[in-house]
Amino acid sequence: MEEESVGCGRPTGAVIGESVSKGQKKEQVLETKEGKMAAVRVGGKAPDFEAPAFYKGKFIKIKLSDYLKKWIVLCFYPGDFTFV
Amino acid sequence: MxxxxxxxxxxxxxxxxxxxxxxxxxxxxxxxxxxxxxxxxxxxxxxxxxxxxxIRGRFIIDPDGAIQAMEVLTPPVGRKVDETIRQIQAFQHVRATKGAEVCPSGWEPGKPTLKPGPDLVGKVWKVWKP
Known part of the structure; x- marks a missing residue:
C-alpha cells in the first residue's frame, strides 16, 4: 500500500475486480452509479473505490479491489469520537 | 476490515x-x-x-467481490460484532462446501447445517433442532 498524505475518497466508477469501460469518464460513471444506488444489493458486486486512510501510524491510499480474494467487512459509522 | x-x-x-x-x-x-x-x-x-x-452500514464482501450481507442501522443503536463474525463464519462454511450445505437460522460453528435437496422438503423439523 503506498503512502499518501493528502487526497480524497472517490468511487472508481467500476465494481470491484473490473475496470471502468473505455470512453467513460469517471465523473459520468459516478453520476450514473449514484442514480442507480439500488445496484448495491446482496449477491451483487461491491462498487470499487479509492480513498485515503490511516493505518498503523501512517497515512496510506487504499483501494477496495486490493482486498479481492479476501473476506472484507466494510463498516460505515457516523463519526470519530462516537460509538461504533 | x-x-x-x-x-x-x-x-x-x-x-x-x-x-x-x-x-x-x-x-x-x-x-x-x-x-x-x-x-x-x-x-x-x-x-x-x-x-x-x-449512517451505520455494514457490508460483508466475499473473496470474489460479491456483497453477501448488509446491515444498516440509524445512528442511535450500535452493532454487535459477534453477529458479524457469526455471519462471516456461516458464509465461509457455505463457500467451502460450494453451496452444498447451508446454515439455518441461529447456526453457529459446530452446529448442524442443512443439505438442500428434494429429500429435505418437509423434513427440516427432523434435522434442525434449534
Whole structure:
C-alpha cells in the first residue's frame, strides 16, 4: 500500500475486480452509479473505490479491489469520537 | 476490515491515539478510511444528506467481490460484532462446501447445517433442532 498524505475518497466508477469501460469518464460513471444506488444489493458486486486512510501510524491510499480474494467487512459509522 | 467515516485520516489518527488506544491494545489494527464528501457512502446507499454523515452500514464482501450481507442501522443503536463474525463464519462454511450445505437460522460453528435437496422438503423439523 503506498503512502499518501493528502487526497480524497472517490468511487472508481467500476465494481470491484473490473475496470471502468473505455470512453467513460469517471465523473459520468459516478453520476450514473449514484442514480442507480439500488445496484448495491446482496449477491451483487461491491462498487470499487479509492480513498485515503490511516493505518498503523501512517497515512496510506487504499483501494477496495486490493482486498479481492479476501473476506472484507466494510463498516460505515457516523463519526470519530462516537460509538461504533 | 475497513472502517469508513466522513472524518479525515488526520482525525482518525487523533481518535486512535487519544481514545481508541486506551480501549484496544496497540490501537486499531485495520485501515480507517476517510470518505470526506460521503462519495463512498453515497454509492453504498448509507450517506445521510441532511446530517452530512454516513449512517451505520455494514457490508460483508466475499473473496470474489460479491456483497453477501448488509446491515444498516440509524445512528442511535450500535452493532454487535459477534453477529458479524457469526455471519462471516456461516458464509465461509457455505463457500467451502460450494453451496452444498447451508446454515439455518441461529447456526453457529459446530452446529448442524442443512443439505438442500428434494429429500429435505418437509423434513427440516427432523434435522434442525434449534
Amino acid at each position: 475497513l472502517s469508513v467515516s466522513v472524518d479525515s485520516q488526520f482525525v482518525h489518527k487523533i481518535w486512535n491515539e487519544e481514545e481508541l488506544k486506551k480501549m484496544v491494545k496497540g490501537g486499531i489494527p485495520f485501515p480507517m478510511v476517510s470518505d470526506a464528501a460521503g462519495s463512498i457512502g453515497k454509492i453504498y446507499g448509507v450517506y445521510d444528506e441532511g446530517a452530512g454523515v454516513n
